[in-house]
Amino acid sequence: MQCISPVLMPSNKSQSILDISQQLTQTRGYNAFSYADISAQVNIRKASIHYYFPSKEDLGRKLVIRYRRLMKERLQSIERSSSHSYEQLNQLTRFYQADLSEGNLCLGIMLSAEFLTLPESVQSQVQQFWADLEDWVTQVIQAGQAAGELRQDSPAKTAAQGFLAGLQGAQMMCRMGTDRVDRWDAIASHLLAQLKANA
Numbered sequence: 001m002q003c004i005s006p007v008l009m010p011s012n013k014s015q016s017i018l019d020i021s022q023q024l025t026q027t028r029g030y031n032a033f034s035y036a037d038i039s040a041q042v043n044i045r046k047a048s049i050h051y052y053f054p055s056k057e058d059l060g061r062k063l064v065i066r067y068r069r070l071m072k073e074r075l076q077s078i079e080r081s082s083s084h085s086y087e088q089l090n091q092l093t094r095f096y097q098a099d100l101s102e103g104n105l106c107l108g109i110m111l112s113a114e115f116l117t118l119p120e121s122v123q124s125q126v127q128q129f130w131a132d133l134e135d136w137v138t139q140v141i142q143a144g145q146a147a148g149e150l151r152q153d154s155p156a157k158t159a160a161q162g163f164l165a166g167l168q169g170a171q172m173m174c175r176m177g178t179d180r181v182d183r184w185d186a187i188a189s190h191l192l193a194q195l196k197a198n199a
Contacts, residue, residue, distance in 0.1 A: 014052040016042050026104040057119035064125035067107045085144025093188040150195050166191045
């Protein structure tokens with residue numbers, strides 16, 4: 001499964017600015033790049049970046065809004081590809097693996113690590129991103145519990161929160177190692193096994 005990675009579109013300057021901003025955020029962090037860094041990669045003057053995004057807060061807010069939309073599309077794709085809850089969760093872990101294989105952290109994870117230093121409007125979008133994802137995972141687990149695919153010893157919402165917390169922590173831990181994909185596979189398999197019925 002492909003990650004939600006930037007694909008440069010030179011004919012659309014605002015899109016290219018968002019693409020580079022996402023790449024910089026996922027590799028360095030929101031607070032570790034400036035409009036000068038974007039300008040150097042997009043080949044556009046800083047004044048022109050301000051035309052599209054008057055402030056970095058505006059840029060950050062729109063970046064997360066776009067990421068939320070792309071994640072929603074990814075989750076809908078997962079739903080179309082399988083009706084089995086366990087497989088849907090497995091595909092979600094592969095999405096995180098795709099980010100990790102490129103040396104990136106999920107945008108939501110990176111921004112969560114910087115949450116207290118983010119502007120309020122960006123914080124709000126990050127919170128909504130996780131609320132959206134938590135709701136989706138909760139619904140998947142509820143369906144899996146009802147179908148007997150997944151364990152029923154915890155409320156679906158609690159199980160979803162634990163699963164997502166495991167994915168977040170695993171991605172940060174695995175990023176530091178040279179064997180990050182192999183380590184990820186082992187941890188993701190363990191997290192999935194904790195949810196599977198009769199595991």
